[in-house]
Amino acid sequence: MSTHRSRRIGRRTAERLLRDAPGHAQVTGHDRLGDLLAAAAAPARDRELTGEHAAMAAFRDARLAPAPQRRRPRMLKIALANLVTVKIAAVAAAAAGGIALAAAAGTLPGQQREEPAPAADTDVVATTSVTTTEKSKAPDKKPDNSASPSPSLHGLCQAYTARAEHGKAHENPALSALITAAGGPDQVPAFCADLLGDKPGKPDAPGKPDTPGKSDQAPGKPSRSNR
Amino acid sequence: MQSAAGFGDSGEISGVAWSSRRSSARKSTADTAEDVLAAARGGDENAFRSLYRDVQPKLLRYLQVLVGTDAEDVASDAWLQIARDLGSFRGDVDGFRGWATTIARNRALDHLRRQQRRPVVHGTVEDVAEPAGPEDTAQAAVDSVGTDAALALIAGLPRDQAEAVLLRVVVGLDAKAAAKVLGKRPGAVRTAAHRGLRTLAAQLDASSPPGPTPPE
Numbered sequence: 001m002s003t004h005r006s007r008r009i010g011r012r013t014a015e016r017l018l019r020d021a022p023g024h025a026q027v028t029g030h031d032r033l034g035d036l037l038a039a040a041a042a043p044a045r046d047r048e049l050t051g052e053h054a055a056m057a058a059f060r061d062a063r064l065a066p067a068p069q070r071r072r073p074r075m076l077k078i079a080l081a082n083l084v085t086v087k088i089a090a091v092a093a094a095a096a097g098g099i100a101l102a103a104a105a106g107t108l109p110g111q112q113r114e115e116p117a118p119a120a121d122t123d124v125v126a127t128t129s130v131t132t133t134e135k136s137k138a139p140d141k142k143p144d145n146s147a148s149p150s151p152s153l154h155g156l157c158q159a160y161t162a163r164a165e166h167g168k169a170h171e172n173p174a175l176s177a178l179i180t181a182a183g184g185p186d187q188v189p190a191f192c193a194d195l196l197g198d199k200p201g202k203p204d205a206p207g208k209p210d211t212p213g214k215s216d217q218a219p220g221k222p223s224r225s226n227r
Numbered sequence: 228m229q230s231a232a233g234f235g236d237s238g239e240i241s242g243v244a245w246s247s248r249r250s251s252a253r254k255s256t257a258d259t260a261e262d263v264l265a266a267a268r269g270g271d272e273n274a275f276r277s278l279y280r281d282v283q284p285k286l287l288r289y290l291q292v293l294v295g296t297d298a299e300d301v302a303s304d305a306w307l308q309i310a311r312d313l314g315s316f317r318g319d320v321d322g323f324r325g326w327a328t329t330i331a332r333n334r335a336l337d338h339l340r341r342q343q344r345r346p347v348v349h350g351t352v353e354d355v356a357e358p359a360g361p362e363d364t365a366q367a368a369v370d371s372v373g374t375d376a377a378l379a380l381i382a383g384l385p386r387d388q389a390e391a392v393l394l395r396v397v398v399g400l401d402a403k404a405a406a407k408v409l410g411k412r413p414g415a416v417r418t419a420a421h422r423g424l425r426t427l428a429a430q431l432d433a434s435s436p437p438g439p440t441p442p443e
Binding site for chain 1: 270272275276279280283284287288299302303306307309310311313314373374376377378380381392393395396397399401417420421424425427428431
């Protein structure tokens with residue numbers, strides 16, 4: 001009589017049914033529901049696997065054209081991150097110096113900025129100061145990617161040097177600009193040695209006419225807006 | 228696009244937290260299953276084929292409830308992406324099942340958006356079980372205990388309940404993993420699944436076969 005009439009399903013019973021359906025749990029009083037769930041979770045039928053061929057083909061294709069696609073953006077990001085780091089460091093140094101000077105001259109009463117500010121703060125300060133200089137120097141340049149290659153190349157050289165140790169530098173598409181600037185893959189090490197050796201840590205010092213091949217560019221433009 | 232609460236289809240994003248809570252339940256096969264997954268990620272075709280054979284029927288049954296007769300197409304889309312992104316997936320076999328289900332679900336939702344129509348949940352019941360009320364469908368499910376009939380009955384539930392029941396029973400996810408696929412809290416998914424079971428039980432009762440019919 002009561003074999004067909006399900007009792008109300010409590011939480012624990014429900015969990016058992018949900019969890020054990022594939023193994024077909026016999027939960028007393030819920031045979032039919034158990035059967036139903038077991039049927040829903042029954043083993044695969046052949047017609048459910050008709051897409052196997054296509055899936056395998058997709059798998060093969062994916063193996064033939066593997067990871068680089070996904071990696072590229074990340075490498076680019078690393079290169080850009082290097083740039084940003086270098087610039088922030090340099091600008092921070094400049095800004096801290098400027099502030100110290102200003103403080104010494106008494107123009108900053110009450111400002112507790114004497115000690116080197118943390119990167120985040122410095123960033124703000126730096127951006128403004130840099131923008132002003134930049135404006136005066138190169139008024140009608142677009143603010144984005146057209147920035148002078150000088151600081152970019154510096155960062156790219158760093159990225160290149162870092163990657164060169166792993167023997168993968170040439171594969172990075174983000175470095176193609178660098179290779180072009182250097183005049184070929186073979187020239188890059190010498191080019192970067194020059195660039196990095198000439199001005200360690202001060203990529204954006206204004207007026208750097210001895211930068212190889214770059215003397216005609218407006219040199220100090222560190223605030224190229226990255227992304 | 229990313230309706231599944233931000234963890235989209237990328238293995239990198241979703242891979243980190245896709246770990247198992249049920250591996251002990253399958254202790255005997257756990258090692259080999261993990262081996263298969265690792266081999267597939269390393270490019271082994273046979274390993275990928277076993278993954279496909281294990282997961283595809285589950286996905287297909289789940290998709291059937293979401294997109295009805297388009298389930299095959301949506302599943303193919305999903306497998307394209309699974310094959311492409313498998314290398315970047317991080318997690319164990321249970322995690323893989325959840326990850327693959329998330330991809331399938333996102334493809335299904337994209338599909339529904341493209342179709343500009345509501346989920347075929349109710350249509351599916353009618354497709355499979357002719358013009359029939361839930362009682363008849365339930366009767367068919369009980370009589371044949373057929374997989375399609377059972378799925379059709381589940382598909383007749385409100386969608387959140389149907390999804391919760393299917394993810395747990397058919398796909399074999401636990402409440403937490405199912406919640407992740409659905410972008411909800413585990414408690415909500417648990418509740419939805421329980422409600423779904425109660426509704427199913429009531430429908431089965433209502434369709435009790437003739438004979439010693441219970442009173443009332």
